[in-house]
Amino acid sequence: MEDSEDNSDISNEMEVENKASHVMDVEIKAPERKNFENLPWVEKYRPATFNDLISHDNIIKTLDKLISSNKLPHLLFYGPPGTGKTSTILATARKMNGPSYQNLILELNASDDRKINVVREQIKDFASTKKIFDTGIKLIILDEADAMTNDAQAALRRVIEKYSANTRFCLICNHVNKIIPAIQSRCTKFRFGPLDLNQVRPRLEEIIASEKLNVTEDGIKALLRLSKGDMRKVLNVLQSTSMAYDIVNEENVYTCTGNPLPNLIREMVNWMLSLDFKEAYDKILEAKTERGVALQDILRDVHTLVTHIKFTDNILIDIYSKLGEIEQRLNMGANEKIQLGALVSLFQVTRESVKIEASEK
Numbered sequence: 111m112e113d114s115e116d117n118s119d120i121s122n123e124m125e126v127e128n129k130a131s132h133v134m135d136v137e138i139k140a141p142e143r144k145n146f147e148n149l150p151w152v153e154k155y156r157p158a159t160f161n162d163l164i165s166h167d168n169i170i171k172t173l174d175k176l177i178s179s180n181k182l183p184h185l186l187f188y189g190p191p192g193t194g195k196t197s198t199i200l201a202t203a204r205k206m207n208g209p210s211y212q213n214l215i216l217e218l219n220a221s222d223d224r225k226i227n228v229v230r231e232q233i234k235d236f237a238s239t240k241k242i243f244d245t246g247i248k249l250i251i252l253d254e255a256d257a258m259t260n261d262a263q264a265a266l267r268r269v270i271e272k273y274s275a276n277t278r279f280c281l282i283c284n285h286v287n288k289i290i291p292a293i294q295s296r297c298t299k300f301r302f303g304p305l306d307l308n309q310v311r312p313r314l315e316e317i318i319a320s321e322k323l324n325v326t327e328d329g330i331k332a333l334l335r336l337s338k339g340d341m342r343k344v345l346n347v348l349q350s351t352s353m354a355y356d357i358v359n360e361e362n363v364y365t366c367t368g369n370p371l372p373n374l375i376r377e378m379v380n381w382m383l384s385l386d387f388k389e390a391y392d393k394i395l396e397a398k399t400e401r402g403v404a405l406q407d408i409l410r411d412v413h414t415l416v417t418h419i420k421f422t423d424n425i426l427i428d429i430y431s432k433l434g435e436i437e438q439r440l441n442m443g444a445n446e447k448i449q450l451g452a453l454v455s456l457f458q459v460t461r462e463s464v465k466i467e468a469s470e471k
Contacts, residue, residue: 151345155317157197159204164309164341165194169300173198177205182247184270184279186294188286189302192340198302199251199280207246217251229265237273248277255281256288263290270296304339314344323352328360336367370403375411379419382457391454395447405446409437409453425463432456 157163160170176182182202187195203211216236218228233250252258258266270279270293281297283289311334318325329351337344347367348358355362364371374397381390398408413433421429433456436449 151349152342160201164313165305173202184297186297186299187282192342193302195282195302203249214246215249219253226262226265229262234269237277251280253282256283256285267292307334325358329358332360332363370407382454383461387458
């Protein structure tokens with residue numbers, strides 16, 4: 111009897127332990143799955159290899175040949191944000207060093223770590239030490255390198271020269287003119303231009319299908335229009351809009367980003383060209399208040415719309431000049447209502463100029 115009771119106790123204890131271990135497995139796995147689900151789509155769908163990159167074929171082919179021939183130089187990537195600079199260098203690291211590439215790269219955001227001490231300590235220590243178990247070329251990636259001070263860049267120049275045998279540097283920036291000539295001359299420069307919208311659209315449609323989103327055709331066009339060749343912006347706006355609304359259409363995309371709808375801008379321009387000053391001013395002010403639209407955004411979209419209106423060259427030059435002055439005054443902190451009056455006045459004068467030119471003909 112005692113033996114049977116002991117055996118039953120042991121079996122009960124084993125069952126409890128098995129249940130506990132099963133619960134622990136669930137508790138461990140759940141956060142990992144949750145983190146993956148909460149990962150921003152910019153990182154979730156970041157290209158991993160050269161084949162996944164959607165643009166800059168010439169740059170990719172050049173880098174592929176340099177890696178294959180084991181002649182990769184120091185690199186300087188520059189261009190607007192969201193055009194694939196960081197994704198390209200990470201794909202290069204994978205191509206060079208395989209699965210263990212993370213052990214051989216040092217990635218720093220130079221806008222945060224931009225002083226000379228970082229160059230003398232972190233960067234120099236990583237470049238000078240040798241890896242025992244990992245074989246390959248080490249890669250130091252300095253993102254936003256144009257934010258580094260001149261002293262830090264001068265110190266970096268010497269580090270680049272000294273450790274070229276086993277380390278390669280890649281500087282990533284938006285404005286290449288802020289990188290000192292001494293560093294530019296030691297790197298091979300590649301310019302990343304804005305992405306072609308015809309290349310962005312297929313990748314965007316893949317992500318929409320993968321996430322099973324309800325996106326309309328005008329929603330896709332609105333995303334591409336607002337992105338201006340910035341893939342990061344496309345994905346961030348898509349994710350934000352899909353979380354805020356059940357359907358991603360043009361109106362919801364513009365509402366989510368705070369941009370005025372194209373139809374509203376066309377109406378505003380029509381009011382300014384057809385109504386008298388007070389009526390046009392009141393209508394635009396009312397629409398601006400109701401929609402929560404900033405005058406800066408209205409100016410930007412009016413500038414784009416004016417290019418499609420058939421004005422003479424002299425009138426267009428005058429419009430662009432005055433729009434620039436209004437924008438400058440806004441940036442200097444001028445009153446927005448007064449500048450709105452200046453904008454309405456500009457188109458009132460333009461209307462009279464068009465009438466005068468028509469009568470002269």
